Amino acid sequence: MKNLLIASTSTLHGGNYLEYLLPEIQLQFAGCKxxxxVPYARPGGISHEEYTQKIKSFFSLLNIEVKGLHEFSNPIEAIEKAEGIFTGGGNTFLLVTQLYQNNQMHTVKKAIESGTPYLGTSAGSNICGPTMQTTNDMPIIYPPSFETLGVIPFNLNPHYLDADLQSKHMGETRETRIKEFHQFNAQPVIGLREGSWLDVKGDSIVLKGNLSARLFQQNKETIEVESGSEMMGFCN
Structure with missing residues (x-):
């Protein structure tokens, strides 16, 4: 049974890294030693080692040991044998490129579908949908494919921002960009606001957190989905 925690962000304004998700993470990885x-997204261009150390510091609070995927001589085997998997945020283009170049995308997908607990934040959440095409990230590298894990049936737009009606900025809103995506692509898109996450258990996908999310569907009106809702009821 699939078991995923898919969060918009790792850090809320004024909070510490993963602090707001701590109770959920404890449940997600209960029983994992x-x-x-997966450090490939490298936020701010930091090294794999620096990124992994940051994660080790957090999980030490839960008495859980962290190993970076880059540390293994046989990373495919490491994915297959993992008790749990966490893919952090950063640049989705870089993350997807590395997963493909290392032939690991399919292995991670298979592990998730086999029930390995998974946590994704930001870029690590983007890759859970069918494609990465609704990321906000700059295309700093050209991935072999936009196709991603496809372990949930819709794309995500983490860090979703509503239009600021008081702003004088005349650029595209997130809603405009998602509507542009739907000119050429049919899959639904969930705009996941900061502090929101999806709790995936088997075929159930429940929106959690204090805020609602926005559901965009091709040739349909946008829907505001309240926290606690079963997402599959909206996307069928």
Whole structure:
């Protein structure tokens, strides 16, 4: 049974890293002595080692040991044997490129579908949908494919921002960009606001957190989905 925690962000304004998700993470990885961290997204261009150390510091609070995927001589085997997997935020283009270049995308997908607990934040959440095409990230590198894990049936737009009606900025809103995506692509898109996450258990996908999310569907009106809702009821 699939078991995922898919969060918009790792850090809320004024909070510490993963602090707001701590109770959920404790449940997600209950019984895990170790987890495997995928550091490929490299926020701010930091090294794999620096990123992994940051994750180790957090999970030490839960008495869970963290190993970076880059540390293994046989990373495919490491994914297959992982007790739990965490893919952090950063640049989705870089993350997807690395997963493909290392032939790991399919292995991570298979592990998730086999029930390995998974936590994704930001870029690590983007890759849970069918494609990465609704990311906000700059295309700093050209991935072999936009196709991603496809372990949920819709795309995500983490860090979703509502239009500021008082702003004098005349650029595109997130809603405008998602509507542009739907000119050429049919899959639904969930705009996931900061502090929101999806709790995936088997075929159930429940929106959690204090805020609602926005559901965009091709040729349909946008829907505001309240926290606690079963997402599959809206996307069928």
């Amino acid at each position: 170790t987890i495997l961290f």
